Amino acid sequence: MTTLGCILAPYGNPPSRFVPFARTAEAAGLDEVWLWEDCFLESGPSAASAMLAATQRLRVGIGVMPLPLRNVALTAMETATLDGMFPGRFLPGVGHGVQDWMGQVGARVASPLTLMREQVAALRALLAGDRVTTSGRYVTLDDVALDWPPAAAPPVLAAAKGPKTLRLVGEIADGVVIDGDSGVAGARRAIALLDEGRAAAGLPPVADSGPGSEHPFRAVAFAQAATGDGAADRLRRSLARWDVDATSDEVLADHASWGSAEQVADGLRRFAALGVSTVVAQPTLDDPDLDGFAAFLGEEVAPLLR
Known part of the structure; x- marks a missing residue:
């Protein structure tokens, strides 16, 4: 079953x-809502906390919290707190x-890859309840453990x-968030590269790492989608904001899904066929009715994917 979010x-x-x-x-039946912790807008964890408290079953993901902006101990504390209050409903994502x-706030680092490797390793260990001592290029922890790690x-x-x-x-994470400007071809390339990293770590490919596997890996893909009047034109404008030239129908079809519930579901299934376990529909920035879009996804598209 494909998990659907917005x-x-x-x-x-x-x-x-x-x-x-x-x-x-949640009322529309969606599984998840995803947020962006973009500078200098809303804080991810505080927004997620309010949304989780206002709902009963909805999962809330952050895609993503910027690693250079955060001390890993703080990210671990916030994640553990949210999981303790809303078990299994908070999905933490991190990124460069x-x-x-990052330069505007004096947090830009010389090696984002090293920072990611060090922070993800420390974050996973802290959330697992380990006591961590490490001294790396960017992450230093001295006998640190969470008092209330997630169950x-x-x-x-x-x-x-x-x-x-x-x-x-x-190689190092429990899952990936693939940007909404990647399109189907970009997601296919991404999964092939993820598989290379997993193979280097002795782990199975993404397609064989679903829920219940010995080494689960959650592949989340943001996918541009729209419905209603002018949907294709709105998608072209939205993609242009992400530096994707979607003037040709071929590029637009690779990067987006639009039209009726059946058409949108067919478009999103292309990501599921690649091994993506969660498809998160990304509305256009000028969508005239976000609530209506969420209802369309939950009430009309989600049943087709299930």
């Missing part, structure tokens, strides 16, 4: 929109962050786009 992007959505949207998504933004550690997901990062994520 993104609530921070652009144009003030903090007051987050709780009502979460309630709408936008380098220009079952949540998967630590990491965003990846470049080949080196994708291989690293396959």
Whole structure:
């Protein structure tokens, strides 16, 4: 079964929109809502906490929290707190962050790959209840352990786009977040590179690492989608914001799904066929009715995927 979610992007959505949207998504039957912790908008964990408290079963993921912006002990504390209050419903994702933004706050690092390797290893260990002492290039912990670690550690997901990062994520993380500007072809390339990293670590490929496997790996893909009047034009404008030229129908079809519930479901199935376990629909930034889009996904698209 394909898990279906929806993104609530921070652009144009003030903090007051987050709780009502979460309630709408849950009422519509969606499995997950995903947030972005983009500078200098809403905080990921605080927004996730409010959304989790306002719902009963909805899972909330952050894709992603920028590693250079955060001390790993703080990320572990926030994740463990949310999991303790809402067991199994918070999905933490981390990533390099936008380098220009990291530079604006004096947090840009010389080696993002080293930072990711050190932080993900420490975060996974802390969430597993381990007592950690380490002295790396960026992460230093001296006899640190969480007083309230999760009863079952949540998967630590990491965003990846470049080949080196994708291989690293396959090697060290519990899952991946694939950007919404990747498209189907980009997601296929990403999974091949993830598999290279997993093979180097002696782990099975993504397609053989679903829930219940000995070494589960959760592949989350953000997928551009739209419905209603002008859907294709809105998708082209949205993709242009991510530097994707979707003027040709071929590029648009690779990067997005639009139209009726059946058409959108068919488009999202392309990601599931690659081994993606969770497809998160990314609405256009100028979607005229986000609540209606969430209801469309939950009530009409999700049953087709299940």
